[in-house]
Amino acid sequence: MDKVGRFSQPLSILLGNLLVIAAYWGFGVPAMRFFSEYGLFPSPIWLPAGIALVAALRGGIRYLPGIFLGSLGINHFSLGAPLLEALMISATNTFGPWLGAYLTRPAPSPRPPFYTLHEVVAFTLFGVGVHGFITATGGTLAIGMIGFVPVEKLQEIWLTWMLSDAGGALILAPALLLWLECPKPFPAWQEWRKGTVTAIATVALALLFFFGFEGDPTGHLMGLPYLLFLPMLWVTVNHPPRMANTLLIVVTTLAIAATVSHHGVLYTAPSGKPLETLGLLVVSLTLTVLTVGALVSERRLMEEELLQESRKQFAAFMDNLPAAAYIKEPEGRIAFANQKFEATLGNKHVGEITPDFLPPDVAATLVAMDRRALSEGLQQAELTLPIPNGERHTFQFAKFPIPRADGSNLIGGVAFDISDRKRMEDALRESETRYRLLAENSYDVIWTVDLFGKLTYVSPAVERLLGYTVDEAMRLPLAQIVAPESIRAAATESQFLLRTGELQRHSLEFELRRKDGSAVWTDVIVNVLRDDSGKLLGVVGIARDITAMRQNQEALRTRGVAIEAASEAIVITNRQGVIEYVNPAFSAHTGYSAEEVLGQTPALFKSGQHDKDFYRQLWSTILRGDVWNGEITNRRKDGTLYTEATAIAPVKDDGGRITRFVAIKHDITERKRLERQLAHLAHYDELTGLPNRALFFDRLRHAIAQAKRQQTPFALLFADLDGFKAVNDAHGHDTGDALLQAVAERFAGCIRESDTLARMGGDEFTVILSAIAHGEDAGIVADKLLRSLDAPFDINGHSCRISASIGISLYPANGEEVETLLNRADNAMYAIKHSGKGAYRHYGE
Numbered sequence: 001m002d003k004v005g006r007f008s009q010p011l012s013i014l015l016g017n018l019l020v021i022a023a024y025w026g027f028g029v030p031a032m033r034f035f036s037e038y039g040l041f042p043s044p045i046w047l048p049a050g051i052a053l054v055a056a057l058r059g060g061i062r063y064l065p066g067i068f069l070g071s072l073g074i075n076h077f078s079l080g081a082p083l084l085e086a087l088m089i090s091a092t093n094t095f096g097p098w099l100g101a102y103l104t105r106p107a108p109s110p111r112p113p114f115y116t117l118h119e120v121v122a123f124t125l126f127g128v129g130v131h132g133f134i135t136a137t138g139g140t141l142a143i144g145m146i147g148f149v150p151v152e153k154l155q156e157i158w159l160t161w162m163l164s165d166a167g168g169a170l171i172l173a174p175a176l177l178l179w180l181e182c183p184k185p186f187p188a189w190q191e192w193r194k195g196t197v198t199a200i201a202t203v204a205l206a207l208l209f210f211f212g213f214e215g216d217p218t219g220h221l222m223g224l225p226y227l228l229f230l231p232m233l234w235v236t237v238n239h240p241p242r243m244a245n246t247l248l249i250v251v252t253t254l255a256i257a258a259t260v261s262h263h264g265v266l267y268t269a270p271s272g273k274p275l276e277t278l279g280l281l282v283v284s285l286t287l288t289v290l291t292v293g294a295l296v297s298e299r300r301l302m303e304e305e306l307l308q309e310s311r312k313q314f315a316a317f318m319d320n321l322p323a324a325a326y327i328k329e330p331e332g333r334i335a336f337a338n339q340k341f342e343a344t345l346g347n348k349h350v351g352e353i354t355p356d357f358l359p360p361d362v363a364a365t366l367v368a369m370d371r372r373a374l375s376e377g378l379q380q381a382e383l384t385l386p387i388p389n390g391e392r393h394t395f396q397f398a399k400f401p402i403p404r405a406d407g408s409n410l411i412g413g414v415a416f417d418i419s420d421r422k423r424m425e426d427a428l429r430e431s432e433t434r435y436r437l438l439a440e441n442s443y444d445v446i447w448t449v450d451l452f453g454k455l456t457y458v459s460p461a462v463e464r465l466l467g468y469t470v471d472e473a474m475r476l477p478l479a480q481i482v483a484p485e486s487i488r489a490a491a492t493e494s495q496f497l498l499r500t501g502e503l504q505r506h507s508l509e510f511e512l513r514r515k516d517g518s519a520v521w522t523d524v525i526v527n528v529l530r531d532d533s534g535k536l537l538g539v540v541g542i543a544r545d546i547t548a549m550r551q552n553q554e555a556l557r558t559r560g561v562a563i564e565a566a567s568e569a570i571v572i573t574n575r576q577g578v579i580e581y582v583n584p585a586f587s588a589h590t591g592y593s594a595e596e597v598l599g600q601t602p603a604l605f606k607s608g609q610h611d612k613d614f615y616r617q618l619w620s621t622i623l624r625g626d627v628w629n630g631e632i633t634n635r636r637k638d639g640t641l642y643t644e645a646t647a648i649a650p651v652k653d654d655g656g657r658i659t660r661f662v663a664i665k666h667d668i669t670e671r672k673r674l675e676r677q678l679a680h681l682a683h684y685d686e687l688t689g690l691p692n693r694a695l696f697f698d699r700l701r702h703a704i705a706q707a708k709r710q711q712t713p714f715a716l717l718f719a720d721l722d723g724f725k726a727v728n729d730a731h732g733h734d735t736g737d738a739l740l741q742a743v744a745e746r747f748a749g750c751i752r753e754s755d756t757l758a759r760m761g762g763d764e765f766t767v768i769l770s771a772i773a774h775g776e777d778a779g780i781v782a783d784k785l786l787r788s789l790d791a792p793f794d795i796n797g798h799s800c801r802i803s804a805s806i807g808i809s810l811y812p813a814n815g816e817e818v819e820t821l822l823n824r825a826d827n828a829m830y831a832i833k834h835s836g837k838g839a840y841r842h843y844g845e
Contacts, residue, residue, distance in 0.1 A: 024070025050172025092138020100131030132166030
């Protein structure tokens with residue numbers, strides 16, 4: 001076996017490297033040929049970068065030879081590059097993914113690094129970014145030093161090279177890693193089948209957007225591919241990560257194929273930079289899927305951990321009950337039974353109904369109780385029924401409804417075996433002497449000891465307690481029944497009794513030994529035993545089994561340790577809300593020590609974010625005896641606000657009266673911040689911070705509805721920048737982006753706070769002027785917008801001059817629908833474009 005093991009490991013590494021070579025070469029050669037047909041070098045998307053990154057993440061340095069040889073094969077043998085140039089490129093193509101993988105995750109792991117947000121960020125920065133930078137830099141240097149490429153082309157080649165390697169790693173690596181995570185090709189076929197409709201619809205939309213629209217000189221259709229975010233997010237949230245990333249590969253492939261082959265809205269957009277537009281779409285879509293997928297995975301893991309903890313607590317609680325407990329479906333079928341139930345009535349009754357295992361008369365009574373419990377609430381009764389060992393036991397039954405989430409009720413039941421108590425009661429009634437009746441039938445052991453430490457009497461309960469018959473116990477020395485430590489305590493008490501004639505203590509805890517050698521703890525109440533003349537005869541005592549009580553005390557201590565160590569903040573108050581206890585996690589979350597808050601009320605932490613009705617409803621819920629769940633924003637000791645998910649449960653005494661409240665608090669401040677951040681990204685333009693196209697349409701619909709109600713007109717301005725494309729082409733996208741930001745700032749200074757300025761995409765802006773008095777007012781604002789562009793812009797050291805063409809439509813004069821108003825403002829804007837630019841025009845003029 002040792003020889004086989006020593007042989008199989010190098011063989012597996014060799015086979016792995018061969019597979020890496022084949023995959024690298026197999027993805028690289030078709031890509032080179034495909035993109036070269038369209039005059040692109042380097043290729044805009046280099047999928048072998050994803051192969052290399054996957055190999056480095058899963059195998060570390062073991063698969064570096066495969067990456068190196070695969071790259072060498074493509075560059076030297078397939079493309080015909082000089083050997084030295086091919087060697088330099090292959091070296092950086094190997095070092096880049098290895099360093100990126102090492103920075104992402106130092107030790108190789110079969111699990112993809114996409115299950116937490118931290119892992120997604122590390123993968124993007126290092127696995128994609130650092131990887132692409134190294135390979136692009138090394139490859140460009142090799143071409144510049146050895147190749148025959150003009151120097152002025154190297155910067156463009158480096159940028160394209162980096163984007164292509166980064167894009168290939170970002171597109172291919174996630175899906176490939178997720179497929180390699182599990183050896184089974186379809187481990188969750190049911191989940192895949194549920195997502196088939198959404199996947200087909202997404203692919204259909206992609207085909208339509210990337211191949212169905214041709215010719216878009218206005219750029220109005222550029223935003224269509226971003227509609228793919230909606231179904232992709234749906235699949236990411238509701239289906240396995242493997243499915244979402246596989247669908248992402250399909251959509252990305254369609255986008256690349258269409259754009260490179262001169263099809264679709266990305267290629268025909270007026271920006272003139274289809275590959276950059278394609279890259280932005282692919283990167284943003286991929287990062288969104290990875291980020292949302294990580295957030296969903298973190299949430300699912302947290303929910304699973306909480307569910308498992310709740311199940312364990314429920315099982316531990318139910319199995320330690322000293323009574324048979326069970327839960328039935330409304331139709332009477334047993335859904336759950338605890339260990340006591342199974343020990344009493346057998347462990348094969350889950351899934352059965354009561355008449356299946358109990359006599360008809362008893363079953364009929366219990367079924368009738370079930371019906372009354374569902375309709376009337378708590379039902380109690382005493383019933384005698386046979387158990388599997390042939391005996392008949394008397395039980396105290398309690399049945400009650402248990403609410404479910406769908407509004408229906410289950411039936412909960414608890415049955416206490418009171419057979420011993422009933423037998424004792426019968427024996428007491430039949431006994432001739434009250435003392436003998438008590439002594440012979442007491443659950444506790446009654447005993448007497450003379451002055452020499454010899455048992456003179458012991459009640460029959462000794463057999464139940466210790467396993468000895470009365471005769472056996474009477475013959476045994478106390479040292480064989482009482483544990484050594486308890487014997488020494490008894491000896492000390494005896495010496496005091498013999499010396500003074502009185503007892504030093506009347507209550508003791510003794511550890512006894514059962515017949516089988518096991519230990520049992522007893523609480524012993526003792527008194528002196530005298531004859532009628534007062535002569536000291538010995539000691540009489542009653543021993544009660546407290547083993548379970550001590551175990552429960554130990555369990556309570558253990559739970560106390562668990563509460564102290566819990567990561568959630570736990571607060572216990574009295575009925576009036578005065579704080580009686582906080583655990584260390586509370587102090588860590590709030591900054592208050594226990595000494596600072598004990599005796600205070602939670603009003604100490606109020607943030608002022610909630611009104612009186614909020615707290616009134618909270619108190620109404622818990623004083624009603626129900627658990628309150630919700631989110632509360634409080635203030636830490638240092639004054640900072642934080643949000644916590646809180647559950648407040650009332651604690652009741654045996655009479656059902658509320659005595660205390662227990663609050664469990666989980667800090668969700670970071671989660672709420674991320675939710676707000678995602679909401680902002682969905683509705684605002686990332687470049688200018690203005691409302692984006694989606695939020696603009698929402699506000700336009702709102703403006704129409706408000707205008708209809710109030711019978712007031714408003715205006716819609718559609719502005720397109722004149723000369724922006726020339727600035728963008730002359731000075732680059734960075735300058736163009738900075739110019740758009742500056743234009744947005746100037747435009748924003750020309751309108752009221754009640755108006756809406758939005759960026760529709762590219763160099764197009766819209767303005768909603770609410771509640772204008774006359775159409776001329778819209779012209780005044782349009783003129784202010786135009787005049788704001790008169791002064792030149794100083795952008796990145798360049799003096800830039802631009803103007804704008806503005807079209808105006810009025811509600812309701814030019815239309816009462818969203819599309820009508822927008823199209824007519826757009827038509828008016830194009831009329832200005834054709835008649836000289838740098839002015840504004842109302843629709844219809």
